[in-house]
Amino acid sequence: MDRGRSGATALGCRLPTRRGRSGAHSSPDVTPQQPHERSLRQRATLGLGQLARATTIRIAGAVLVVVAVVGLSLxxxxxxxxxxxxxxxxxxxxxxxVVFxxxxxxxxCILREFFEERNSTGIxxxxxxxxxxxIGYVLVAGAFLPDPSRGRLPPGAHIGPISPVLVAGGVAFGLGMCLAGGCISGLLYRVGEGYSRAPIGLLGVLLGFGLGFYSWNTLYLTFIAQAPVWWLPAWLGYGGALALHLAVLAGVAVGLLPLLPHLSARTAQPISLSSIGHALFVPRWNPLPTGALVGVIGAVAYFRVEPLGVTAQLGSISRTVLHDAGALPARLYGLDTLAGCATQVVQAITTNGWLIGGLVAGSFAAALLANRFQISRITPRNSGSALLGGILMGWGAMVSLGCTVGVLLSGISVFALSGWVFTLAMLAGVWLGLRLRLHHV
Incomplete structure (x- = not known):
């Protein structure tokens, strides 16, 4: 969405010819309105000049972001x-x-579009x-653990216990999404777009993690300690798990076809640098390549570093602050033995923290190039709802050992049934939140 060019472009298109009172085309050199025509040309030139300067500033800003990331990498x-x-x-x-x-x-946003508008595009x-x-996780997990039937789990994979706590965490997370206007990863990338409620929601996430730590021991001893951890390849092998995985996804895709809007044909345009730049940085990307890129990034990240997740650093900040203040229980039973977006007491930025920082930087650069960066207005009311939504998401992510990226994307991709349970519970929470119109609070 380019907010700055429509007016100037429309004005410029009206300049070459102008109709006189008779209706015939007349030249600016012979019409009585010559000063007016000159004024129009000057205004158009000024508008185009301002547009060019604004575009240059946005491009320069995006380049500076990339340069800063390169310098930080070194x-x-x-x-x-x-x-x-x-x-x-x-x-x-x-x-x-960038992809987000x-x-x-x-x-x-995807689920609200689906539930309220009956539009399955984002799904x-x-x-x-x-x-x-x-597909990527089969290759990576297969390299880490060639035989999945021996009772072991692939290292670091987000395969968690299935218990009522996971269901409660998913529902709370879904309700929090409605109040905050986005999931945790959504708030992070929308920081780069200037969404002012996002930092408030993320502050709520930190507070919610704190509440999760306080409730953890009771929940763990009552529900989680003996909860089963189910991983499909342990029963079906990698081939069977992947076949079932793809079959379920294909079934969902076919079932949602009636809710997929008809796509109108686009006018063919010659390929040029400007058309490529427009396609990359102005319209919303097609959902299929968008999702495919997310899947590729997730598999490569697992192979080279760790599974994708966006809550480990946030949870670690909360845990460290409470630990240093002496406000945590003396022991958090079993927490550090479970797979997922693990938290820890840290004094430095973790690899997950650098991923979060890169996510915000990439979103900021992309938003600048697309002219989508705009500081949004906040009010006491929408700030309060963002904070409360963040608290619910933080608590839900803490007790579920992750969020829509760590549990849903990374968990389901590695064939963990806990990912599906969390997803269904989160869907129920979003549906309920939309029915209660929490997103309008």
């Missing part, structure tokens, strides 16, 4: 305790930020991400 490569994993995480985050922003890959981006991610 420093991280040499810094003690960081090195290649931090650099890769940073660039994986940049790639995700250009493809509007926000789970809440296909999620399905594509899961399909490509599943």
């Amino acid at each position: 420093w991280l490569q040499q810094a003690a305790g960081y090195g290649t994993p931090a650099v890769l995480s940073l660039w994986f985050g940049v790639a995700l930020g 922003e250009r493809g509007r890959f926000c789970f809440f 296909y981006a999620i399905l594509a991400a899961l399909a490509v991610g599943g």
Whole structure:
């Protein structure tokens, strides 16, 4: 969406000829309105000049973001305790930020469009991400753990226990999405677009994690400690799990076809640098390549660093602050033994933190190029709803060991049934939140 060019373009298109009172075309050199015509030309030239300067500033800003990321990468490569994993995480985050922003890959936006407008377009981006991610995870997990039937799990994979706590966490997360106007990854990439409620929602996420830590021991001892951890390849092998995975996704895709709007044919245009730039940075990307790119990034990130997730650093910040204040329980039972977006007491930025930073930077650069960066207005009312929504999402993500990226995308891609349980519970929460019109609070 380009907000700055329509007026100037329309004015410029009216300049070459002008109709006189008789209705015939007349030349500006012989009409009585010559001063007016000259004024129009001057205004058009000024408008086009302002547009060109604004475009130049946006491009320069995006270039500066890239230069800053490159410089940070060089420093991280040499810094003690960081090195290649931090650099890769940073660039994986940049790639995700660009894809999320250009493809509007926000789970809440996609689900609101589906439930309220009966439009399944965005759902296909999620399905594509899961399909490509599943194929990629088979290759990666198969390399890490060739025989899945021996009772072991692939290292670091987001395969969690299935319990009523997971269901409650998913529902709370879905309700929080409605209040905050986005999931956690959606809030992060929308920071790069100037969405002023996003930082408030993320503050709520930190508070919600704190509440999760306080409730963890009771929930763990009552529900989670003996909960089953189900991983499809342990029963079906990698081939059977992938076949079932793709069959389920294909069934959902076919079932949603009636809700897919008819796409009008686009007028063929000659290929040029300007047309390529317009296609990349102005219209919303097609959901299928958007989702496919997310799936590829997720699989490569798992192979080189760790599964995708956006809550480990946020949760670690909350846990560290509470730990240093002496406000945490003396022991959080079982938390550090479970797979997922694990939190820890840290004094430095983790690889997940660099991924989050890259995500915001990539989104910011993409938003600048697309002329989508705009500081939104906040009010006490929408700030309060964002904070409350963040608290619900933070609590839900903490007790579920992740969010829509860590549990849903990374979990389902590695064939963890916990990913599907969380997804269904989250869908129920979003549906309920929309019915209650929490997104209008």
